[in-house]
Amino acid sequence: MAASPSQKNQLFLGLFIHSIRLGELQYLHDAAVCVDKGGKIVAVELPCDQEKAEDKLYPSLGWTPGDVLVTAAKDGQFFFPGFVDTHLHAPQYPNVGIFGKSTLLDWLNTYTFPMEASMAELPRARRVYARCVRRTLAHGTTTAAYFATIDVAATNLLADLCLAAGQRAFVGRVCMDRLGPEYYLDASPAAAAAAARASIDHIRTIDPGFALVSPVLTPRFAPACSAAALAELGALRRETGLPVQTHVSENADEVALVARLFPGHASYAEVYDAHGLLEGGRTILAHAVHLTDAEADLVARRRAGVAHCPCSNTALTSGEAPVRWLLDKGIAVGLGTDMSGGYSPSVLEAARQTVLVSNHLAMPAAAAGVERAPDSHRQPPDDNERARAKLSVEEVLHLATRGGAEVVGLSDRVGGFEAGKEWDAQLIGLAAVPDGGGEEDGGRAGAGAADEGNVDVFGWETWEDRVAKWVFGGDDRNVRKVWVRGRLVHSRSPS
């Protein structure tokens, strides 16, 4: 029941903004979008107000006005596609912001494995997962690709909670039969495969067509999986056709470890490919910071996608992923919060940091006092190539929506406002600065129920500038309402 879409036909009116290709946002002013009872967009018309919609669109759809729920964006608000978070770990949610000066491999042992293992206690998992799902929805994440833990019951609980909350989700039981502490390992490759099956079976029971929640095969990453475990999951992939998610080339020490553990293989990515985990064209590879040229070509050839996680990569000092270079290779790129390597539940923050990390890549020289070691496998590019690394606001919003949809294999269903897609959307509102600038409010600007967030619009800004202000200053306060498949799943005020 909870997963069922809205029971009414719906009309949305106002400004709609979405990415139509990398670097190009389309602004649909005074538009109307009709969404049917199944949550699917069945008409996009502009210019169009309610009267015109009733006169022109309803008859062709067989709708009658009394049967339609109308939602109009107020002046200054706009509809935007829901964000796709292509990579996050729900059990690590309590650790957001806690990483100290660690890097990947010690971070796993110090912070991550103990927290993940503790989710086997189901009331604890329920509290953590419910909060994580609520928070991400509140930040406009309509689709999330979750790593759960090795525990089947807790993984199934996460799937239940996503379905109940109405968040589109991929939920993966984590497979790991080495590297972890004794108390947090699969007993054998066969046990890992059996546990994966158990979680798949559960999700098939609660959402038979995987309309909202889907299982995803989840080998943690090559260093934590024996070759036999990878082979088991590869076989399961071929059998089920399910998507795969894992990590690749996040950290230099990790890359070296993979080379030691899998000496017969040409690269980290090739380890996955050799075990049947890249070949389905539905694999999400998180990070991809340190891919070699040949490795990136392999990823592109297999049509695997990359979950770019800038917050995490900077927090854990993993590196600066060369997103422009990945895109140039023809690889699909989406954004991931990667909590809790990443410190924020917000895909908007990931988008902001994607711009900033791309700027770091474009900086002309290391600053005084510290300098990078030269990269081992590429020639220094010229100034123009460095400048090309910079990603624009429009580009990162593409990655946050349509790019993410491509990475998780949902390009045909979400990411933009075309007829035939499903209504996964957020209503964004910005704050209008009063004439007096707020002097008159007695020192309580932004306080209480009227808190509209930090993005101040003076009124003279172009829409392009407002979008830039939103990307750099926005937060969950700007997310007024969120829908998935037509269902209202979050609202900041009673709707």
Place this chain on the structure above:
Amino acid sequence: MAASPSQKNQLFLGLFIHSIRLGELQYLHDAAVCVDKGGKIVAVELPCDQEKAEDKLYPSLGWTPGDVLVTAAKDGQFFFPGFVDTHLHAPQYPNVGIFGKSTLLDWLNTYTFPMEASMAELPRARRVYARCVRRTLAHGTTTAAYFATIDVAATNLLADLCLAAGQRAFVGRVCMDRLGPEYYLDASPAAAAAAARASIDHIRTIDPGFALVSPVLTPRFAPACSAAALAELGALRRETGLPVQTHVSENADEVALVARLFPGHASYAEVYDAHGLLEGGRTILAHAVHLTDAEADLVARRRAGVAHCPCSNTALTSGEAPVRWLLDKGIAVGLGTDMSGGYSPSVLEAARQTVLVSNHLAMPAAAAGVERAPDSHRQPPDDNERARAKLSVEEVLHLATRGGAEVVGLSDRVGGFEAGKEWDAQLIGLAAVPDGGGEEDGGRAGAGAADEGNVDVFGWETWEDRVAKWVFGGDDRNVRKVWVRGRLVHSRSPS
């Protein structure tokens, strides 16, 4: 009147956290801080509750209970010193987040000079400045070093607004007699000096002892000032003893421009020194991304401070300031939002980005696809030196408070909770996660009046971990109350 401190003696009770030296936070649990009618801390005692304060502290202070306003931090809340924003441009506030792919010199012409010039229209300046002051206060900024514009009346208005709102501020009329467009330049060096004097005189009228608001001599930066204009301001500095603020070595092209414009000088910083603008030990130098070794030594010798502006430096692709190296040189470092080169009014965001930028400096190699040009004047450091570049949560909170106080010359008055200092403080609250994780709220987590922000505390976290979560996930919603010199200047709920 508005600038007068609280009229009552005050007792603050609960947990107080402050930095006592770079890298070390002190946690004063169950403590009491007494603040007199003048806003000065007169006693710090622990452990101490209200009863003990009344029995032990009040008699020695000559206080009676009926004469004392008591504010107790709730369980889970803590007092923290107010933030010092060592560098921001109030007239650029409407442009936060708007910078595109520009770098410093084209950014000035495209976005900045037109916006600054428009502040000559006073109703517009009032709206922008009032909002800027309110926003920064709401983010816990109790002291701000503002660049205004070349317009004296608008500069004076900014000083008036800071005084009325109760924000401790340095307000600088900007001097620039070249580089800018025709419509936005001082007519001559003498005119620049006269305008600076006019603004100083105004502030002396409204706040005679500069107890809350102080003028600051503000040559925009060397490329925008003739040698004669710099000399006029240098003479004014010697005459008045006032502090100075300007920019230095933000961007590589700017550094090259200074070398061309001032061919007789050893370095960018030496240009200021030669014109008497470093010698008072009260100069705030914003950015300092590309200082040479000798230049940094000069800055250290002159006891000038650096306003580190990581958000701006990354947004404008200026570079990564080597903060550890500056600190090793013995230079005082504070944090600046640098709106609108920086995209956020929050010093907490600047602190967060200070950690992240320091991590970029520590990254072992450029990523694939892009590589930095080698730095011209320093040897590549080894791995340990790179790792040392990383700044901790404790270190950046020091820079945000005590470091900033040192940079703006207020070390004896603000930055920590010692008797003798003034009560510039913020009360921080984090969100406690309910047992059900928020499932029970009907999809409205974080909505409306009960919105306590994004920092979720589950209850098992150490205080060190809570502070890290605050630094990485906090925003103005966590700033429940703000005081300057004992006066309550911001509150998120009726106090």
